[in-house]
Amino acid sequence: MENEDNSYKESLKKSLKKEIRENLKSEIINEIVSELKAEESLLKKELVELLSKKISSAELKKASTKHKQIEPKKTSEDVECLISVKAFLKISSHALKYANKEIPKEDWVEVIGLLAGKVSNHKLYIEDAYPMGHGSAVYAEIKEYKNFVKAFKDIKKSNLFICGWYHSHPSYGAFMSSEDLGTQARYQKLWDKSIALVIDPYEIDGNSYGFKIFRSNLNTEEWYSIPFEITEALDVSTLPELLDFIKPIIDGKALFLEYDED
Numbered sequence: 001m002e003n004e005d006n007s008y009k010e011s012l013k014k015s016l017k018k019e020i021r022e023n024l025k026s027e028i029i030n031e032i033v034s035e036l037k038a039e040e041s042l043l044k045k046e047l048v049e050l051l052s053k054k055i056s057s058a059e060l061k062k063a064s065t066k067h068k069q070i071e072p073k074k075t076s077e078d079v080e081c082l083i084s085v086k087a088f089l090k091i092s093s094h095a096l097k098y099a100n101k102e103i104p105k106e107d108w109v110e111v112i113g114l115l116a117g118k119v120s121n122h123k124l125y126i127e128d129a130y131p132m133g134h135g136s137a138v139y140a141e142i143k144e145y146k147n148f149v150k151a152f153k154d155i156k157k158s159n160l161f162i163c164g165w166y167h168s169h170p171s172y173g174a175f176m177s178s179e180d181l182g183t184q185a186r187y188q189k190l191w192d193k194s195i196a197l198v199i200d201p202y203e204i205d206g207n208s209y210g211f212k213i214f215r216s217n218l219n220t221e222e223w224y225s226i227p228f229e230i231t232e233a234l235d236v237s238t239l240p241e242l243l244d245f246i247k248p249i250i251d252g253k254a255l256f257l258e259y260d261e262d
């Protein structure tokens, strides 16, 4: 009898021990899992904070130092600058090629090019634009002198001359920065009426052409905005759709496919 009792006790002990061990095991596992989860979300939070801090300080730096806004002075002159649809479409599509929704925003860069025009009846006609390059988000400049010479010859061949330059400020506004002054000075030394066109393709929202034209007083280092018109009738409200439509061409793709093409 005593033996039976003992063996029953032993087996009970054994099964209880096993149950307790299992319970403890799962309790410990649960604790570890929830601790890991807490750590993970903390880590995530820290990472997100770190990243957003990095971005906001970078944006801040860009806004405060890179493109210090100089308030443009309005002139009382009448329209003295006319720009062709062709030039406008080339400039805006060039800007979008390196700053569009398929590229992460932190990889967007500025583009730069030459403006080709002619003077007639005391008015400057910007007939064409010559895309020259794209650069780091900090500064875009024409690096290749031999490309500049090539473009110069091409422009001369079409009976136009280099009347200025353009560059883009993807998503931070069409204004001239103090850094842009040095570039403008070089063009105004070539021709004193040279203009600077700056475009923010993200301001082409159906209400605006997204660009402005400036000239500088090199002595006072002030910018003057130049009034302009588009030479042909171009409805500003149709521009976002138009640019969207031509975007595949910029990427070297077909605009559309026939049913059996792929």
Ligand SMILES: [Zn+2]
Binding pocket: 067, 167, 168, 169, 175, 176, 177, 180
């Ligand atoms: Zn600029």
